[in-house]
Amino acid sequence: xxxxxxxxxxxxxxxxxxxxxxxxxxxxxxxxxxxxxxxxxxxxxxxxxxxxxxxxxxxxxxxxxxxxxxxxxxxxxxxxxxxxxxxxxxxxxxxxxxxxxxxxxxxxxxxxxxxxxxxxxxxxxxxxxxxxxxxxxxxxxxxxxxxxxxxxxxxxxxxxxxxxxxxxxxxxxxxxxxxxxxxxxxxxxxxxxxxxxxxxxxxxxxxxxxxxxxxxxxxxxxxxxxxxxxxxxxxxxxxxxxxxxxxxxxxxxxxxxxxxxxxxxxxxxxxxxxxxxxxxxxxxxxxxxxxxxxxxxxxxxxxxxxxxxxxxxxxxxxxxxxxxxxxxxxxxxxxxxxxxxxxxxxxxxxxxxxxxxxxxxxxxxxxxxxxxxxxxxxxxxxxxxxxxxxxxxxxxxxxxxxxxxxxxxxxxxxxxxxxxxxxxxxxxxxxxxxxxxxxxxxxxxxxxxxxxxxxxxxxxxxxxxxxxxxxxxxxxxxxxxxxxxxxxxxxxxxxxxxxxxxxxxxxxxxxxxxxxxxxxxxxxxxxxxxxxxxxxxxxxxxxxxxxxxxxxxxxxxxxxxxxxxxxxxxx
Amino acid sequence: xxxxxxxxxxxxxxxxxxxxxxxxxxxxxxxxxxxxxxxxxxxxxxxxxxxxxxxxxxxxxxxxxxxxxxxxxxxxxxxxxxxxxxxxxxxxxxxxxxxxxxxxxxxxxxxxxxxxxxxxxxxxxxxxxxxxxxxxxxxxxxxxxxxxxxxxxxxxxxxxxxxxxxxxxxxxxxxxxxxxxxxxxxxxxxxxxxxxxxxx
Numbered sequence: 001x002x003x004x005x006x007x008x009x010x011x012x013x014x015x016x017x018x019x020x021x022x023x024x025x026x027x028x029x030x031x032x033x034x035x036x037x038x039x040x041x042x043x044x045x046x047x048x049x050x051x052x053x054x055x056x057x058x059x060x061x062x063x064x065x066x067x068x069x070x071x072x073x074x075x076x077x078x079x080x081x082x083x084x085x086x087x088x089x090x091x092x093x094x095x096x097x098x099x100x101x102x103x104x105x106x107x108x109x110x111x112x113x114x115x116x117x118x119x120x121x122x123x124x125x126x127x128x129x130x131x132x133x134x135x136x137x138x139x140x141x142x143x144x145x146x147x148x149x150x151x152x153x154x155x156x157x158x159x160x161x162x163x164x165x166x167x168x169x170x171x172x173x174x175x176x177x178x179x180x181x182x183x184x185x186x187x188x189x190x191x192x193x194x195x196x197x198x199x200x201x202x203x204x205x206x207x208x209x210x211x212x213x214x215x216x217x218x219x220x221x222x223x224x225x226x227x228x229x230x231x232x233x234x235x236x237x238x239x240x241x242x243x244x245x246x247x248x249x250x251x252x253x254x255x256x257x258x259x260x261x262x263x264x265x266x267x268x269x270x271x272x273x274x275x276x277x278x279x280x281x282x283x284x285x286x287x288x289x290x291x292x293x294x295x296x297x298x299x300x301x302x303x304x305x306x307x308x309x310x311x312x313x314x315x316x317x318x319x320x321x322x323x324x325x326x327x328x329x330x331x332x333x334x335x336x337x338x339x340x341x342x343x344x345x346x347x348x349x350x351x352x353x354x355x356x357x358x359x360x361x362x363x364x365x366x367x368x369x370x371x372x373x374x375x376x377x378x379x380x381x382x383x384x385x386x387x388x389x390x391x392x393x394x395x396x397x398x399x400x401x402x403x404x405x406x407x408x409x410x411x412x413x414x415x416x417x418x419x420x421x422x423x424x425x426x427x428x429x430x431x432x433x434x435x436x437x438x439x440x441x442x443x444x445x446x447x448x449x450x451x452x453x454x455x456x457x458x459x460x461x462x463x464x465x466x467x468x469x470x471x472x473x474x475x476x477x478x479x480x481x482x483x484x485x486x487x488x489x490x491x492x493x494x495x496x497x498x499x500x501x502x503x504x505x506x507x508x509x510x511x512x513x514x515x516x517x518x519x520x521x522x523x524x525x526x527x528x529x530x531x532x533x534x535x536x537x538x539x540x541x542x543x544x545x546x547x548x549x550x551x552x553x554x555x556x557x558x559x560x561x562x563x564x565x566x567x568x569x570x571x
Numbered sequence: 572x573x574x575x576x577x578x579x580x581x582x583x584x585x586x587x588x589x590x591x592x593x594x595x596x597x598x599x600x601x602x603x604x605x606x607x608x609x610x611x612x613x614x615x616x617x618x619x620x621x622x623x624x625x626x627x628x629x630x631x632x633x634x635x636x637x638x639x640x641x642x643x644x645x646x647x648x649x650x651x652x653x654x655x656x657x658x659x660x661x662x663x664x665x666x667x668x669x670x671x672x673x674x675x676x677x678x679x680x681x682x683x684x685x686x687x688x689x690x691x692x693x694x695x696x697x698x699x700x701x702x703x704x705x706x707x708x709x710x711x712x713x714x715x716x717x718x719x720x721x722x723x724x725x726x727x728x729x730x731x732x733x734x735x736x737x738x739x740x741x742x743x744x745x746x747x748x749x750x751x752x753x754x755x756x757x758x759x760x761x762x763x764x765x766x767x768x769x770x771x
Binding site: 059061062063065066067068069070072073074191192193194195197232233234235358359360361362363364365366399400401403404405407408409410411413414415417418420 | 635641695719724727730
C-alpha cells in the first residue's frame with residue numbers, strides 16, 4: 001500500500017469484516033487466511049512499515065557498518081538496554097527491536113524479566129530463529145496427566161491438518177524421524193550436518209540407542225524454491241532480513257499473500273490501546289488506536305477482532321479494555337487473563353572443542369543447527385522433574401577473534417589468524433516451563449509508554465522444576481559431548497531470566513472450562529464471541545519445542561472456525 | 572554470487588510486496604547500500620598525530636603486510652580512533668591512551684627513542700617485552716588485550732581483511748564437510764571422514 005492509501009484511510013468510516021491486531025507471525029497468517037476467505041481485513045501494526053529492498057541488511061559487509069558489527073554501544077546502552085541482550089539485536093538488525101525508553105515495562109526487583117520486542121510490519125517474525133517443531137500428544141495431554149495448568153481442549157488430531165497447511169505454505173526443511181514426541185511434518189529436503197555434528201550423532205546413537213536421536217534442525221528456511229520464494233543462498237544472518245524471501249516471515253510470505261487478494265488494508269503506525277466493547281450487543285465493536293506519529297486517537301470497527309499482538313501485548317490490550325461489565329479487563333470473567341505466563345528455559349549452554357577434525361571445514365553459513373528431541377520423561381523417565389527439554393546446537397570453527405587471547409604477533413600470527421581455528425560445538429537445552437498462576441502480568445498503575453498506554457508489570461520467575469530441568473540438561477549435554485570425544489567442555493552457570501528465550505506465552509490460555517480459561521479450543525473468547533486471541537497467549541502449556549509453528553497452526557484453525565461461523569451468520 | 576545476481580535470479584517471483592511506490596526506483600540500486608562506509612578524510616578525533624602514528628605502527632607490527640596487505644593498509648588506526656571516540660567509555664579510552672604513552676616509555680628505556688622511531692627489530696623487541704609483562708601485570712594485560720582486539724577487529728572486518736579471509740557474502744551453497752586442501756589429513760582420529768547417517 002502506498003502513502004496515499006494511508007491518508008485516505010482516516011476519514012473513511014467503514015466496518016471491516018475483520019480487524020487483525022499485529023502483523024507478525026500470527027497476524028500475518030490471520031491476514032492471509034481471512035482475506036483469502038473473502039473478508040475485507042484491516043491489519044493494524046504498532047510500528048512502521050518495513051520495506052525489504054530498503055531495510056533488509058543481510059548482505060551489508062562488515063566494513064560498511066559504522067562499528068564493524070560491534071554495534072553502536074552508546075546508543076544501545078541508552079535506548080535499547082534490554083533489547084541488546086538478544087543475540088539478534090546486532091548492528092544491522094538493532095533497528096528491528098524496540099526503543100526501551102519509548103516502550104518500558106516494570107518487574108519486581110528480585111524477578112527480572114527480559115522483554116524482547118519488535119514493533120514493525122513483520123514484527124518479530126523478521127528476527128526469529130526459524131526453528132519449527134510440532135507439539136505432540138505428550139504435550140497436549142501433559143497438563144491433564146500431572147495436574148499442572150488446565151487441560152488443553154485439543155489434541156494432535158485436531159491440530160495436525162493445520163500444521164500440514166502451515167508447513168506447506170511456510171516451507172519447513174527437516175528430516176522425518178518417526179518420533180512420538182516430535183511428530184513429523186511436510187518437510188522440504190533437510191539441511192546437512194557437519195562432520196563433527198555427525199560424530200556427535202554417532203556417539204549418541206552408540207551410547208543411547210533409540211532413546212536419544214540427533215537430527216538436523218527443522219527450520220523455516222527453504223532448501224529449494226517454494227511457492228514463489230527462492231531457495232536459501234546460505235549467507236547466514238537471517239535476522240537482518242532476506243531479500244530472496246528464503247526464510248519465512250510474515251513480511252516475506254503471508255502479508256504479500258494477503259495483499260495479493262486485494263482485501264487487506266494494512267495500517268502501520270497504529271498503536272492499539274484497547275478493544276471497544278458494546279454492552280448492548282455483548283460484542284467487540286472494534287479497536288481504539290493511537291497513531292504512533294500524530295498521537296491522534298482513531299477508532300476502527302470490525303465484525304470480528306483477532307488479537308495477534310504477541311502474548312504479552314494482547315494481554316495488555318485486554319487488561320486495558322475495562323468497562324463496567326469487565327472491570328478487570330475484557331474477556332476476563334475467569335480472572336486468569338495475564339496469568340500462567342510461560343517462557344522456555346534456554347541454556348545455559350555447554351561449549352566444547354572437537355580435536356582431530358582440523359582438516360575438515362564447511363562452506364556457506366547454514367542458518368540452522370542440530371536438534372536432539374526430548375527424551376526425558378519420554379524414553380528416559382526421571383523423578384527429578386516433570387516434563388522435559390530438547391537440545392539445540394551446532395558446530396563451527398573458531399574465527400580470528402580468538403587471537404585476542406592467543407599469544408603472538410607479526411607475520412606468523414597473521415598467517416595463523418587467516419586459517420580457521422579449532423572446531424567448537426555448542427549445545428543448550430530448551431526446557432518446558434510449568435504453567436503457574438503466580439507468573440503473571442498486570443497493568444502498572446503508575447507507568448505509561450510513549451503513547452500514554454499503561455505498561456505491563458511482569459511477575460515471573462523460574463520454579464524449582466525449571467531449575468532441575470536446566471541442571472539435568474547440562475549434565476546430559478556434557479555426557480554426550482564426552483562420549484563423542486569432545487574436550488575443553490565449558491559449562492555456563494547463570495540461568496537466563498525468563499523472557500530472553502522470546503517464547504513468552506500462556507497469558508490468555510485456552511481450556512475446556514470458561515471459569516478456568518480465557519479462550520475455548522478455537523482461540524475464541526468465552527466472554528466475547530467475536531473476539532479471538534491467536535498469538536502465544538492461547539497456549540495452555542509450553543511444551544519444549546519452539547512455538548511459532550504451533551501459533552500459526554492454531555491461528556489457521558481459529559480463522560477457519562471464525563469464517564465458517566460468519567458464513568453461517570453465527571458471528 | 573553477488574547480491575544483484577541473487578535478486579535477479581528471483582525474476583518474476585519477486586513480487587515486490589508492501590513497497591511504497593517511491594522506493595521502486597531504488598530497487599536495484601544497491602550502490603545505496605554502501606552508505607556509511609568508513610574511510611574518512613578528517614583527522615582523528617581522539618588520537619593526536621603522534622598517538623595516531625604509534626597506533627598505526629603497533630597495529631602493523633601485530634598484523635604486518637605479507638602476501639596480503641597489512642594493518643596500515645586496512646586503516647586500523649582509523650577504526651581505533653572511532654572506538655576510542657565513540658564506543659569505549661572514558662575510563663577505557665584513558666587506559667588505552669596511557670598504554671600508548673607506556674609503549675613510548677619502554678621504547679625509550681630500551682632504545683632511547685619513541686616507538687615509531689624504532690626500526691622493525693627494535694619494535695619487535697618492545698612488543699615482545701610488552702607481551703611478556705602482560706602475563707604479570709594487569710594494567711599491561713588490559714592494554715595488550717585491547718590493542719590486539721582492536722587490531723584484529725579493525726583489520727579482519729575491513730574490506731582488505733575480509734578479502735584476505737576469502738569471505739563470501741553470498742556463498743550460494745552449504746557444503747557441510749570440505750577437506751581443506753594442503754593440510755595433512757592422515758592424523759584424523761575420527762578416521763571415518765564423510766560417513767553415512769546424520770544429515771547426509
